[in-house]
Amino acid sequence: MADTRDNTTTIGPGARFKGELTLEGPAQILGCIEGSIESNGQVTIGNGANCNAxxxxxxxxxxxxxxxxxxxxxxxxxxxxxNVQGDISAAALVVAEGATFVGHVAVGPEAVAAAQSKRTSAPKAVEYKAATKRSASGDWLNENESSKDWATRAADAA
Amino acid sequence: MKPPPERAVRCYHCSAEIAVPAAARTASCPACYKGIVLDDLAVREGAGMSSRLATCGKVTIHKKARAVTRHVEAGAGVEVDGVLEAKVNSGGTVVVGAKARVKGDFSAPSLVVEEGAVIEGGFFRIGPA
Structure with missing residues (x-):
């Protein structure tokens, strides 16, 4: 007998999710989500949803x-x-009249590859937090090369 | 005598809202005294380069046209079916056609992008000002 259950992951209205959501199938967001969503399928941000991700x-x-x-x-x-506030990268974009957004837009086959490589090469927030914690502890005089700020590194290079 | 029918337009120099005769093609803004174009502008074929395309009407970039300008000011919207490279400030809807290619910053109350359009980067501010 065929499985008739829908395999769509749903964050229902009123639900609040915080963290990293990685999926294989489709997802529907109707509640509040904070973090990041990764899926190979279709992700729908429904009307009334608040997605900070x-x-x-x-x-x-x-x-x-x-x-x-x-x-x-x-x-x-x-x-x-x-209503979108953030950067958009897509192979194809369809915008209906009435949509509002503020951010950089790149559309086309090359745009997605560029956005993905940019995302993977970006330094992670955790590393930044670690560096600031070390500085706060008073060990800044003994910091290694990688934790110096850009101005110090530029001065050293000169 | 019956007064000629009028229409309201927004001056692209000073943003003042003014009333002009409905049949007028150009006018002088009573607020800033600068000349304004009221006609629709169309780039039909070939490559066009200028520093500014400005009108209180609509700007249309046709299928075989390529317009490279510093600024596009269009009071009644922009329709792109060809290639447009510019900083666009529109008072109406911007429509990017399925075979269009655009590059630059866009500011408009609403945007319609048809599937297949290519947008080569740029900062977009879409929505009520």
């Missing part, structure tokens, strides 16, 4: 509010009720 997926449909970067490997669709 970076979303990377095959197809992204935005019908709610998103604060974070969107990377769609195949297609990004913003409906008339979408």
């Amino acid at each position: 970076t979303v990377e997926a095959g197809t992204i449909i935005v019908d709610g509010s998103v604060q974070g970067d969107l990377i769609a490997k195949e297609r990004l669709q913003l409906t008339g009720k979408a």
Whole structure:
């Protein structure tokens, strides 16, 4: 007998998720999410959802509010009720009249590859926190080369 | 005598809202005294380079056209079916057609991007000002 259950991951209205969400299949966000979402399938940010996260997926449909970067490997669709504050990279973009957004936009096959490489090469927040913690402890005089700020490194190089 | 029908436009120099005769093609802004174009502008074919494309009407970049300008000011919207490289400030909807290629910063109350359009980077501010 065929499995009739829907395999869509749903963050329901009123639910609050904080962290890194990695999925194989489709997802539907109707509640509040903070962190990042990665999926090979379709991610739908529903009307009324509050998404404060970076979303990377095959197809992204935005019908709610998103604060974070969107990377769609195949297609990004913003409906008339979408509100996006963040950078957009997509192979194909469809924007309906009435959508609002503020951010950098790159659309085309090369845009996704560039965004992905930029994302993987970006320094992680954890490393930054570690460096600031060490400085706060008073060991800044004995810090190694990598923890110096850019101005100090430039002066050393000169 | 019946007064000629009027329409409201926003001056792209000083942003003042003014009333002009409906049939007028150019006018002088009573607020800043600068000349303004009221006609729709269209780039139909070939490559066009200028420092500014400005009108209170609509700017259309046709399918075989390539427009490279520093600024595009369009009071009634922009429609791109060809290639546009510019900093765009539109008072109406910006429509990027399926075969269009755009590059630059865009500011508009609303945007329609058809599937297949290519946007080569740029900062977008879409929504009510």
